[in-house]
Amino acid sequence: MQAFPAKDVWMEHRVSYGETDAMGYLYYAEYLHLFERSRSAYIRQLGMSYALVEEKGLMLPVREAGCRYRIPSRYDELIWIRVGLAEHGRASMRFVYQLTDAERSVVRAEGFTEHACTNLEGRPVRMPVWLLELIA
Amino acid sequence: MQAFPAKDVWMEHRVSYGETDAMGYLYYAEYLHLFERSRSAYIRQLGMSYALVEEKGLMLPVREAGCRYRIPSRYDELIWIRVGLAEHGRASMRFVYQLTDAERSVVRAEGFTEHACTNLEGRPVRMPVWLLELIA
Amino acid sequence: MQAFPAKDVWMEHRVSYGETDAMGYLYYAEYLHLFERSRSAYIRQLGMSYALVEEKGLMLPVREAGCRYRIPSRYDELIWIRVGLAEHGRASMRFVYQLTDAERSVVRAEGFTEHACTNLEGRPVRMPVWLLELIA
Amino acid sequence: MQAFPAKDVWMEHRVSYGETDAMGYLYYAEYLHLFERSRSAYIRQLGMSYALVEEKGLMLPVREAGCRYRIPSRYDELIWIRVGLAEHGRASMRFVYQLTDAERSVVRAEGFTEHACTNLEGRPVRMPVWLLELIA
Numbered sequence: 001m002q003a004f005p006a007k008d009v010w011m012e013h014r015v016s017y018g019e020t021d022a023m024g025y026l027y028y029a030e031y032l033h034l035f036e037r038s039r040s041a042y043i044r045q046l047g048m049s050y051a052l053v054e055e056k057g058l059m060l061p062v063r064e065a066g067c068r069y070r071i072p073s074r075y076d077e078l079i080w081i082r083v084g085l086a087e088h089g090r091a092s093m094r095f096v097y098q099l100t101d102a103e104r105s106v107v108r109a110e111g112f113t114e115h116a117c118t119n120l121e122g123r124p125v126r127m128p129v130w131l132l133e134l135i136a
Numbered sequence: 137m138q139a140f141p142a143k144d145v146w147m148e149h150r151v152s153y154g155e156t157d158a159m160g161y162l163y164y165a166e167y168l169h170l171f172e173r174s175r176s177a178y179i180r181q182l183g184m185s186y187a188l189v190e191e192k193g194l195m196l197p198v199r200e201a202g203c204r205y206r207i208p209s210r211y212d213e214l215i216w217i218r219v220g221l222a223e224h225g226r227a228s229m230r231f232v233y234q235l236t237d238a239e240r241s242v243v244r245a246e247g248f249t250e251h252a253c254t255n256l257e258g259r260p261v262r263m264p265v266w267l268l269e270l271i272a
Numbered sequence: 273m274q275a276f277p278a279k280d281v282w283m284e285h286r287v288s289y290g291e292t293d294a295m296g297y298l299y300y301a302e303y304l305h306l307f308e309r310s311r312s313a314y315i316r317q318l319g320m321s322y323a324l325v326e327e328k329g330l331m332l333p334v335r336e337a338g339c340r341y342r343i344p345s346r347y348d349e350l351i352w353i354r355v356g357l358a359e360h361g362r363a364s365m366r367f368v369y370q371l372t373d374a375e376r377s378v379v380r381a382e383g384f385t386e387h388a389c390t391n392l393e394g395r396p397v398r399m400p401v402w403l404l405e406l407i408a
Numbered sequence: 409m410q411a412f413p414a415k416d417v418w419m420e421h422r423v424s425y426g427e428t429d430a431m432g433y434l435y436y437a438e439y440l441h442l443f444e445r446s447r448s449a450y451i452r453q454l455g456m457s458y459a460l461v462e463e464k465g466l467m468l469p470v471r472e473a474g475c476r477y478r479i480p481s482r483y484d485e486l487i488w489i490r491v492g493l494a495e496h497g498r499a500s501m502r503f504v505y506q507l508t509d510a511e512r513s514v515v516r517a518e519g520f521t522e523h524a525c526t527n528l529e530g531r532p533v534r535m536p537v538w539l540l541e542l543i544a
Contacts, residue, residue, distance in 0.1 A: 016312065017322070018163050018305045022156040022211045028470045029154055029444075032437035033290045040288065040348065050289070051348035062436045066474035072530070075158045076312065076323035122480070152448065153458070154441045164334045165304035169426045172301075176424065176484065186425070187484035198300045202338035208394070212448065212459035258344070290437055292430040294483045299426050347430045 004098065005084030009045050011038040015077045025072035026079075032065055035097045035111055038083040042095070046134050058128060060093065060115040067097075067111035078102040085135055090126050091117045093135075140234065141220030145181050147174040151213045161208035162215075168201055171233045171247055174219040178231070182270050194264060196229065196251040203233075203247035214238040221271055226262050227253045229271075276370065277356030281317050283310040287349045297344035298351075304337055307369045307383055310355040314367070318406050330400060332365065332387040339369075339383035350374040357407055362398050363389045365407075412506065413492030417453050419446040423485045433480035434487075440473055443505045443519055446491040450503070454542050466536060468501065468523040475505075475519035486510040493543055498534050499525045501543075 013034055021027040043050050053060065073079050082098040092115060099109040117127045149170060157163040179186050189196065209215050218234040228251060235245040253263045285306055293299040315322050325332065345351050354370040364387060371381040389399045421442060429435040451458050461468065481487050490506040500523060507517040525535045 014309070014312070016305065016309050017157050017159075018165055018308055020158040021153050022158070022160040023153075023467065023469070024158040025469075027154050028473060029437045029440035032440065033288065036290055036437075037286070037288050040286070049348050051346075059431065061431070061433075061480070062477055064474070064476045065436060066472070068472045069470055072469070074323075076321050150445070150448070152441065152445050154444055159331065159333070161333075164337055165301045165308075168301035168304065169424065172426055173422070173424050176422070185484050187482075195295065197295070197297075197344070198341055200338070200340045201300055202336070204336045205334055208333070210459075212457050289429050289431075290435050293425050294428040294430070294432040295425075296430040301426055 004082065005086055005096065008082050008084040009038065009042045010104065011041045011081045011083070013037070013079050013081060015073050015075055015079060017075055020075045024074055026074070028067070028069060031067050031069070031099065031109060031111060034081045034099065035065070035083070035095070035113060038081040038097060039095050039113070042083045042085070048134055053131070054120070056128075056130070057120055058125070058131065059118045059120060059122070061118060061122070062113050063092070063116050064114040065111065067109055069109050071106065071108040073099070073108060079108070080104050086112070088127065088135060091124050093117075140218065140232065141222055144218050144220040145174065145178045146240065147177045147217045147219070149173070149215050149217060151209050151211055151215060153211055156211045160210055162210070164203070164205060167203050167205070167235065167245060167247060170217050170235065171201070171219070171231070171249060174217040174233060175231050175249070178219045178221070184270055189267075190256070192264075192266075193256055194261070194267065195254045195256060195258070197254060197258070198249050199228070199252050200250040201247065203245055205245050207242065207244040209235070209244060215244070216240050222248070224263065224271060227260055229253075276354065276368065277358055280354050280356040281310065281314045282376065283313045283353045283355070285309070285351050285353060287345050287347055287351060289347055292347045296346055298346070300339070300341060303339050303341070303371065303381060303383060306353050306371065307337070307355070307367070307385060310353040310369060311367050311385070314355045314357070320406055325403070326392070328400070328402070329392055330397070330403065331390045331392060331394070333390060333394070334385050335364070335388050336386040337383065339381055341381050343378065343380040345371070345380060351380070352376050358384070360399065360407060363396055365389075412490065413494055413504065416490050416492040417446065417450045418512065419449045419489045419491070421445075421487050421489060423481050423483055423487060425483055428483045432482055434482070436475070436477060439475050439477070439507065439517060439519060442489045442507065443473070443491070443503070443521060446489040446505060447503050447521070450491045450493070456542055461539075462528070464536075464538075465528055466533070466539065467526045467528060467530070469526060469530070470521050471500070471524050472522040473520065475517055477517050479514065479516040481507070481516060487516070488512050494520070496535065496543060499532050501525075
């Protein structure tokens with residue numbers, strides 16, 4: 001596996017029927033749903049939750065997202081999503097992701113999401129100290 | 137076709153890849169998405185929009201929904217969704233739906249949704265006069 | 273709680289952002305996704321999997337589905353889905369579902385799905401013995 | 409607007425409730441659904457359909473996808489998706505996309521998808537002549 005942030009979180013997932021397409025594979029947009037689930041899990045492991053982040057008046061909308069699909073996943077397969085915080089600036093964060101097989105040994109897809117820090121009106125704001133400390 | 141409210145609205149839809157499942161059919165939860173789209177179209181034809189309904193402080197959350205699936209639809213097929221307002225009480229509405237083939241001649245699925253009238257906090261309220269007049 | 277089949281399976285679920293709607297609630301079509309996930313879990317607990325069912329040449333397409341929505345669920349909430357097999361005929365099955373809060377004490381929604389037994393071409397067939405024995 | 413392939417196709421779309429998230433915006437994974445819909449429309453305008461492509465034994469699975477989100481879209485808004493074929497090699501294609509407001513004047517998001525040409529077993533194959541002629 002390629003370099004990945006040291007602090008990572010793994011999330012297990014069973015591919016459901018509703019996530020597959022007529023090809024029999026996990027549909028390509030569903031990866032972004034799984035990325036979102038895993039980064040919520042990441043934030044939860046830091047002792048926070050994204051719901052709480054928003055209650056504190058901060059939003060982290062996605063500015064950019066991308067995914068490279070290498071090996072498809074089928075219905076009922078157990079897969080894992082690995083997430084890490086690759087970097088952050090004063091008003092942005094970048095998460096990276098890997099989707100692997102059940103043994104966590106073969107990377108089937110890789111992706112990233114770039115997030116801005118904004119207030120609830122969507123205006124860019126600096127990352128608050130509590131968030132900086134949380135992700136430090 | 138069975139009895140259907142006289143005032144009906146038809147909405148065309150092309151089945152996308154992302155809406156299908158590994159069986160190659162339109163996934164059963166997607167029907168509720170299509171019902172929602174068609175009832176938004178219905179409200180729009182009345183000269184209102186559901187977005188405006190909410191701006192007026194009214195919400196119409198779904199209390200119950202059901203669908204009978206008779207004939208499946210495949211990827212890339214053109215289908216139609218027909219919607220009508222079956223009945224309404226002082227604080228509720230019932231929409232009914234049919235999903236048909238491209239010629240609008242074969243009913244493939246039938247469904248309904250029951251809606252409550254609530255304020256933005258979710259408390260049940262009487263249907264306002266402007267809505268009663270709209271749907272009259 | 274109301275009467276429920278004695279043999280039940282509970283599935284934990286965390287509401288994701290992508291499952292919510294502009295009202296801030298778990299969108300009504302997502303319940304059918306969760307029902308599907310829970311009935312896959314049910315079949316898996318019987319020592320089978322729905323993927324295997326299809327490999328054996330049997331499909332269990334949904335003929336009818338319904339859901340009664342009582343209390344909404346919000347982003348990031350932990351909820352449970354309970355599933356049981358309510359009844360089965362010679363060529364059909366009926367699953368019932370409850371969606372509860374994190375403590376499994378308050379039922380927020382109830383639903384059902386009716387399934388036909390068909391071969392891979394979609395023709396109705398009798399329920400095979402191995403399936404009858406499995407669900408006995 | 410930035411440079412875009414001369415041969416483009418525009419697809420109209422109304423943001424549905426089910427496509428929004430708790431922020432009130434079109435959810436970030438839904439853009440990939442819209443991209444898929446628009447590229448199906450593109451292929452249809454060439455006189456083909458992706459369903460027919462698969463019947464001819466060819467698949468065009470997504471190898472990579474990306475999207476840059478600039479301005480969010482809200483429930484009930486009318487938006488447009490513009491699609492073009494940016495380039496193609498002997499065994500791959502790259503589509504590009506823009507999502508605009510109702511007037512097609514403000515680009516709210518931009519994206520791309522990279523596709524491989526494979527047979528129905530997923531093995532890479534050269535782009536067949538009929539497809540090369542179609543997209544010429």
